[in-house]
Amino acid sequence: MSDETDKVLDSVIESQAQNLELMEKLFAVAQPGAVYGEPVASGEYAVITASEILVAAGSGYGVGGGPGAETLEAETAVEGEEDERTGFGGGGAGGGVSMGRPVATINIGPNGVQVQPVVDVTKIGLAFFTTIGAMLMMLGRMRRASGG
Amino acid sequence: MTRLREKVSWQTMWGEEVIVGDITVTPQSKALVMHAPFGGLVWNRPVAVLVERGERTERIPIVDVTRIVELGLLALSVVFTVVIFILSAKKRRS
Numbered sequence: 001m002s003d004e005t006d007k008v009l010d011s012v013i014e015s016q017a018q019n020l021e022l023m024e025k026l027f028a029v030a031q032p033g034a035v036y037g038e039p040v041a042s043g044e045y046a047v048i049t050a051s052e053i054l055v056a057a058g059s060g061y062g063v064g065g066g067p068g069a070e071t072l073e074a075e076t077a078v079e080g081e082e083d084e085r086t087g088f089g090g091g092g093a094g095g096g097v098s099m100g101r102p103v104a105t106i107n108i109g110p111n112g113v114q115v116q117p118v119v120d121v122t123k124i125g126l127a128f129f130t131t132i133g134a135m136l137m138m139l140g141r142m143r144r145a146s147g148g
Numbered sequence: 149m150t151r152l153r154e155k156v157s158w159q160t161m162w163g164e165e166v167i168v169g170d171i172t173v174t175p176q177s178k179a180l181v182m183h184a185p186f187g188g189l190v191w192n193r194p195v196a197v198l199v200e201r202g203e204r205t206e207r208i209p210i211v212d213v214t215r216i217v218e219l220g221l222l223a224l225s226v227v228f229t230v231v232i233f234i235l236s237a238k239k240r241r242s
Contacts, residue, residue, distance in 0.1 A: 019186060029190045030179040032163030036194065039166050046168045048175065050194035050210055058187025096187075103194055104210045106175070108168040113199045113206075117213040124217050131221045135228050142236045 008063050008088040015061045015092050022057060022094070029055045039108075048106040054099040061092030155183045160195070172200040 028034065037049040065088035102118040163175040179192040194210045 023188060026188050026190060027181065030159060030161075030181050030192055032161045032175055032177040032192075035177045035192050036163050036175045039168070041168065044169060046166065048166060048173070050175070052191075052193040052212065052215075054189075054191045056187070056189040058184065060186050101214070103212045103214075106173065106197055106210075108166070108171055108173055110169065112201070113171060113173060113197065113208060115197065115208050115210055117211055119217075120214040123214055124221075127218050127221045131225045134225050138229055138232050142232050145236055146239045 004065075004088045008065070008090050011090050012061070012063060015059075015090075019059050019094075022059060026055055026057050026096075029053055036106075044110050046108045048108070049102055050104045050106060051100050051102045055096070056098075057094065057096030059092060059094030061090060063088065063090035065089065157181050162198075170201060174198040174200070 034053055035051060037051070039046045039048045101120060101123075104115050104117045107114045107116060157180075159179045159181060161177055161179065163177065166173045166175075174197065175194065176196045176198065177192055178195045179190060182189040193212070196207050196209045199206045199208060
């Protein structure tokens with residue numbers, strides 16, 4: 001019984017340590033170094049990429065145990081036999097999402113610094129067609145509602 | 149309120165300086181950090197770069213064109229929906 005409890009406690013401590021490690025990794029993304037890439041230099045020129053980053057994560061765990069023979073009804077408990085219903089257990093799960101998207105490039109040269117935006121045509125295209133689709137649906141609904 | 153500030157914060161940070169020739173570039177980022185008991189969220193985005201050349205200092209903002217276009221389309225669809233609702237309500241009344 002105490003071995004099992006120790007095992008469960010160990011697993012809880014391990015889970016907590018893993019959770020802390022995960023959180024440290026997650027919040028390291030809040031540093032500017034995560035957003036700006038290492039400068040790529042060539043001669044007098046250098047380029048730095050700037051990206052947007054979104055990271056979200058969560059985890060949880062639980063432990064539980066059964067009471068065993070002490071609380072079992074007298075007729076179900078057989079003397080001299082170990083109760084198989086006694087025990088502890090635990091479990092955990094976690095999940096997360098991460099997203100990164102280039103936003104701009106910073107070009108450094110003898111003429112100065114230029115910030116050039118990176119346009120995600122696919123994302124804009126998807127948003128455009130979704131908007132057009134929603135508008136047409138709305139228009140169709142209105143026409144049906146007005147009977148024309 | 150203080151508890152909320154501890155759990156949710158907007159952090160503006162300056163990155164490491166990049167020196168190319170006589171130009172010093174310092175990047176700036178802004179991060180939304182949310183702490184939860186068993187998780188969290190970090191949204192970090194570039195904001196601007198501070199350019200120092202000689203005695204001249206200039207702040208160049210980083211514009212997220214994709215985000216602006218997306219928000220523009222969202223605003224357009226919201227305005228369109230509102231207009232359609234108003235027009236259909238007027239039609240029904242008349």
